[in-house]
Amino acid sequence: MQDFVQHLINGTSLGSIYALIALGYTMVYGILQLINFAHSDVYMMGAFSAYYLAMFMGLQNSPGVATLASLLAAAMIGCSLLGLAIERFAYRPLRKAPKLNILITAIGVSLLLQYSAQIIFGADPKVFPKVLEDSVLIDFGAVQLKSLDVAVLIVTVIMMLALNFLIFKTKIGKAMRAVSQNMTVASMMGVNVDRVISFTFVVGSSLAGVGAVLVGMKYPKIDPLMGTFIGIKGFVAAVLGGIGSLPGAVLGGLLMGLSEEMVVAYLSSTYRDALAFGLLIIILIFRPSGLLGKKGVEKV
Amino acid sequence: MSEKLLEARTLTMQFGGLKAVNELDFFVNRGELMGLIGPNGAGKTTVFNMLTGVYQPTTGEVVFEGNPIRGLKPYQIARQGLTRTFQNIRLFRDLSVIENVLVAGSHLARYGLMAPVFETKNFRQLESEQYERARHLLDIFGLEGKKDWSSGTLPYGEQRKLEIVRALATGPKMICLDEPAAGMNHKETHNLMELIAKIRQEFSLTVLLIEHDMKLVMGICERIVVLDHGVKIEQGTPQVVQSSPKVIEAYLGVDEA
Known part of the structure; x- marks a missing residue:
């Protein structure tokens, strides 16, 4: 039983990171109906932005909340700028082109980022700076609440509350929801659609940046291809929850994290990744539009 | 003399080999309620799409308050005070x-x-x-x-x-209504037209109205432009339009006998 609670904590911590990545996929999909394959590499670049900031400011070995905050800021800013540039130069010129063209472009951007990163940063893994002291905050004997997991949870909850506020309480949030329903009509009602789309990329990308720092904090090894697997997981989480749905992305992420942790704990770590996709297949058989996705109405 | 708020100059919209609208000229005076009518497929909604920036006209120019607006994005046009509603909601x-x-x-x-x-x-x-x-x-x-x-x-x-x-909320000077009464019964339509008259007063609006219901258009519009197959076939007061042989022909067909 105590084991189970411990796995629950670990799984939630991992799942909330998946949720952050999934949110980026789902937001861009909601507004452009595009699977932004470059998202996982924006995430990777976030880790490197934080890494180089730490190098530059000499924060490699001064764990603490201030370090966490500055690395988060660096990753969020780095990812925002990159997301903004990708949208502006790779996707916007193709806005009116068939959806497949822009999808292939997304794959191209993804590869461009991966291989540029290998050239610029080198292909060898780097050790991510120590962000927080890994200590046991509360010890219930068999169940331990560790500082890193608590930090992950606090940061993700803050991010999700902020996102919720942004989407439902602000002008730009209303505009984002309007644009995701009908871009042309929103434009005719005076909404500057390009700006709203840029903003969506900024928000989605900075969430990926947050995810990158949190992962770097827990598993301190970063390399130019680090985005691939977590990117797929985040994408699966988004589809699982119902792509385009924000609560769906969070639910999907948590579900993935928890089930992964449980499989490793009670079955075998060999099945860790097989599970993600097995889960996806099973859920999509019964709910083709995902857990919280809208049922598509077929127009005849 | 009344002032032109909107002017369309030789507007043409070509889709492949089809000219949906062909060299259309018309203007709307400030404060006017003008009707745009024509049989199905005459190009009425295409005109709205060109005015509001959804389509870029193949040739021609749209002038709003003395400024050319062709090529502007829909939101820029909306912010200048030209807005619309849609035939299908x-x-x-x-x-x-x-x-x-x-x-x-x-x-x-x-x-x-x-x-x-x-x-x-x-x-x-x-x-x-x-x-x-x-x-x-x-x-x-x-x-x-x-x-x-x-x-x-x-x-x-x-x-x-x-x-x-929603269209009014953009703070328009001119509003284009695309069949606002479509699917409404007689009483609802009547009520809607009263509302349109009211907002026109309250917000000193200029209105361009697409409507299928001939009787309705004739009753409330001050001037009417009639389109058929993308070409303007008549314009003028309701009396002029009603008695025009070209309009009757477009709506009812020619007697072959």
């Missing part, structure tokens, strides 16, 4: 009734990105002004009581009205 269905209205007016309230976080005084004031304005607009159309409904759940007739409210 296009509300933001997942947004609430009042959110639909607030989105449309959002460019009228300017504040920084961080203002909502810090709840600045300016922000709160602008926000409550916007909200009151939206409520007032909804009130005119009898929708204030349903302001928090999800707009997709409104009955059909009220969705049509909400489209007009």
